[in-house]
Amino acid sequence: MRFDLSVLRNSTIVVVCLIILTGCSFIGLHEDVKVLNTATVLKGTVSSSHETKGPILVTLVRINPGEEYSLEYYTAYYEPGEFELLAGPGDFYLFAFEDKNRDFKLQTDEYVGWHGDPTVITLEPGEKRADLDLSLLPPDQVAQRLPQIYEADLAQQPIAMDYYRMGEVISLDSHDISEEVGRLGMWEPYKFFERKYSGIFFLEPYDPTKIPVLFVHGLAGSGNDWRYLIQRLDRTKFQPWISQYPSGMRLELLGQILSEGITELHIKLKFNNLAIVAHSMGGLITRSSINFKEELNAPNYLKKLITISTPWDGHDRSSIGVNYAPSVVPAWYDLEPDSPFLENLMRQNLRRDLQHYLIFSYRNDKGILGPQNSDGVVTLQSQLHYRAQEQATDVIGFDETHSTVLQSGPVSDTVNNLLNGLKMP
Secondary structure (H helix, E strand, C coil): CCCCCHHCCCCCHHHHHHHHHHHHHHHHHHHHHHCCCCCCEEEEEEECCCCCCCCEEEEEEEECCCCCCEEEEEECCCEEEEEEEEECEEEEEEEECCCCCCCCCCCCCEEEEEECCCCEEEECCEEEEEEEEEEECCCCHHHCCHHHHHCCCCCCCCCEEECCEEEEEECCCCCCHHHHHHHHHHHHHHHHHHHCCCCEEEECCCCCCCCEEECCCCCCCCHHHHHHHHHHCCCCCEEEEEEEEECCCCHHHHHHHHHHHHHHHHHCCCCEEEEEEEHHHHHHHHHHHHHHHHCCCCCCCCEEEEEEEECCCCCCCCCCHHHCEEEEEEEEHHHCCCHHHHHHHHHHHCCCCCCEEEEEEECCCCCCCCCCCEECCCCCHHHHCCHHCCCCEEEECCCCCCHHHHHHHHHHHHHHHHHHCCCCC
């Protein structure tokens, strides 16, 4: 029997096909979205009466039953100013300190600030607070007013979150960056977080004589997507880092988390050069992270950005999912053409000294669901959005599909040639 592919032009039929193929995933997604919708956001300002000499760490400490405490979330800033933290519902204390020696530990000679006396902050599901201001005090005043802070279990311990693995060395063959894990990140993002698959992974111990190259995957992707390009990277000059994240989450949030991760690594390792190579939706998240970075008044260590097959103008099928799917992948809202996320993404120009190379792909050999004038997944119109081209140093096209573009010799050669222009440490 001959199957008439023309019926798939009906958007409702397409969604029905997707539901049949991924019905179990929608069940898990529905539960994960309910949990993610309870997330809370805290905003405020850290101020200091003295000239700070190190980064500012803002920490949110959860009060558990039995008056036990645990680190809920933290973020690092280069200087005092506005901050933003994420959390679940519950009771918390909010602290900040100046990390003079950049070891991510609270020492007895470091300035500290806290909210209230300190005062317990109770957060309801989905609540947003924007009135939380902290003032850093000198150590002698801290020792007088809150001496227990230097003796607390969290003091003088390295600050880290066990669900975000920062700088851990793993193998390209690790299950933790496999295709299976990538699919979980799209369909069940909260479980992805719980199982500790998020982070910026290294493939070798940090080497200050090599330039780090951070690879950022796309929707439903994983670190394994980069196997071909990484295996052909000049490892005498460059050290590959892999950003892995739950790709089903909202893109602005993912951009913020990526920015925070890169900032932390820069504070700890003090590298002068960084390049980022991003595929598909990963280009949007990377661009969002750059916007966050610029707001932090961060040093200009990011030198090159290479995006590959990125949907700068979104994807029509995201709108289909939003309108018809039984549960909506949160990222789909931001991938809809003309979404607020996409509208705001490129209003802020890239720095003039940041070179952006826009690589696009244009072979469509899928037929069934691939849009015309596309690489089988993303249209050329979206990949070549005028705003992205205006801000690009160069635009380079390849006769590849959306997936084979990451397994192409000419693409690999081009990426290596672009990276070779970076000045060695």
